[in-house]
Amino acid sequence: DGGITQSPKYLFRKEGQNVTLSCEQNLNHDAMYWYRQDPGQGLRLIYYSQIVNDFQKGDIAEGYSVSREKKESFPLTVTSAQKNPTAFYLCASRGRRTGANVLTFGAGSRLTVL
């Protein structure tokens, strides 16, 4: 079955450590996105990529970094510069034939900073 796989599902990190969240899709989608979800705040866009080797900052990119070396993969690194990294992180993708902004989401990764 086609879809988006995020790993790990749960992650604990000590303050000052970088951590990388994996996002892999086998939908042959061009565009990929990272969102952050906090209680009572909905989803906020961190980074997005429309094509391999290209990505743009979203609304809350500070303290995060991404890469897009392969079409299928869009990993997110939460750096030590992110002041409040504890959150639920969702990866999404969109294909060219998909209707305007209809996204397919992964099951998410929950990051907790100890």
Add this chain to the structure above:
Amino acid sequence: AQKVTQAQTEISVVEKEDVTLDCVYETRDTTYYLFWYKQPPSGELVFLIRRNSFDEQNEISGRYSWNFQKSTSSFNFTITASQVVDSAVYFCALSQGGGATNKLIFGTGTLLAVQP
């Protein structure tokens, strides 16, 4: 500025009751899209519906129906004869036009709990 407001933070109903989830949006664009997504306890968001700004026709899909009213900037979602499986967080979202560069603006979500 674009904004989506879901004033209902949590709703609790008993199975078989009808329930309406409210969504009010703000935008200065004439072309835009509105969405509803469902987030079950598993975490991933599931697409339910997309509406463009030129199509105010209401839509019904099984027990789900959507009422789009541009005059009140609302896109409300009704579940008829609710079931326990409907328990989830529901997000309303807005985007300007299409394309990967056009961001989805999400509301804060409404947690629906359907009691047996």
